Amino acid sequence: MEEKLFVRRDDIQIGMQLGESVKDIRGRAMIENGVYLDAYQVRYIKEKKLPGIYIYRVRDDKDIKIPEKTKQIIRQHRKPDRAKIQLSVEMKKQLEERMNHIFDHTEDKDFATNSLDIFGELESAIFKNDAVAIDVNLIKISDEYTFKHSVDVAAISMMIGREYGLPKEELHQLGIAGLLHDVGKARIPNEILNKPGKLTDDEFRVIQDHSLYGYEILKEKNSFSPIILDGVLHHHEKMNGMGYPDNLGSSQISLFSRIISVADVFDALVTKRPYKGPITGREAMEMVLAMGSELDNAIIQSFIESVILYPVDTIVELSTGQMAKVVENNKRYPTRPKVVELQTGMVYDLCHDMECNKIIVL
Ligand SMILES: [Fe+2]
Secondary structure (H helix, E strand, O other), X not given: OOOEEEEEHHHOOOOOEEOOOEEOOOOOEXXXXXXXXXXXXXXXXXXXXXXXXXXXXXXXXOOOXXXXXXXXXXXXXXXXXXXXXXXXXXXXXXXXXXXXXXXXXXXXXXXXXXXXXXXXXXHHHHHHOOOOEEXXXXXXXXXXXXXXXXXXXXXXXXXXXXXXXXXXXXXXXXXXXXXHOOHHHHHOOHHHHOOOOOOOHHHHHHHHXXXXXXXXXXXXXXXXXXHHHHXXXXXXXXXXXXXXXXXXXXXXXXXXXXXXXXXXXXXXXHOOEOOEOOOOHHHHXXXXXXXXXXXXXXXXXXXXXXXXXOOOOOEEEEOOOOEEEEEEOOOOOOOOOEEEEOOOOOEEEOOOOHHXXXXXEO
16 A cells, blocks of 8 residues: 655645545545646645645655756646646536536426526536646546536536537537436436445346436426437447447437447546446546447547546656656547656657557556
8 A cells, every 4th residue: 555645735736646535524525535636626725724635655755856857858848738628626516516406306497497507607617718628637526426427427528529520509509418418317216326236137227217217307398409308318328239228229329429428438437436446547548448339439539539637747657667747648649648757857758659668657
């Protein structure tokens, strides 16, 4: 087990790996253990006025000290990431809490207005800085699953759609479908939804009904377009015809459903659940890539190009045991950024340097 180190509030830095979850007053984890802190999370912790946090001590048992020569090399090679979704932890929490309300009041007459309001806020946060990518660390911040998942799937779907070339109006519709794709779960008993163990076949069938329930809930409101309804109804269809509820074949699955499926699968993989721990963004991406028979390959490609696994300035550990700083991301190969090794200042372009072909970011 890695050793933990207490760091005082003023010394907290971007790239440190959190050794214990940061919790709110209700004891809910606001930032998960194991996350590499980004600028928003550092600001959040500092604003909360916590005395400090626990981080994992780096492998060589020293604090991260970067030699002056390395710092210069980092500055020379550093290329900022393309515009990412900027959503503060606070705002993400608020959106999730409001989604909670929506799920509890699916029969309310204000349902459509409320959900469109929530989506409007998410949408303006996304377009404020003209975001074209999403940072996986934003996804990993955890809370009650369904509401976090709704916000994430909306955001990831919109970034995929953007990369795929959809116009703004369609992105708008796609985001609403992503936000509400699992609203049918409001009609599924909690004991089944949050069951820690393996589901029985009957329980699984009950859960599968959520696609149809979601469709029904939205259709009754008369406020959602047919492409939104279809995206919600068919987000669990698979390209090989093995999905549900209609066992559609690849040519029958709408673009929205295909996009939401990829976002849904990835978010579920990187998120900790009662029955499984989280896996890393790299592992989740490799799993999505291996699902070419179930998911649409063209959408997987757009997804790869819209997610940032290791934002520039993140400190990462390489499979060689060295620590390095990310200085540039390659849009087409997000698992293989350009990095600068902290002690020697060696530059490894994991995508293009042939001699680095065996090195991976852990
Ligand atoms: Fe679902």
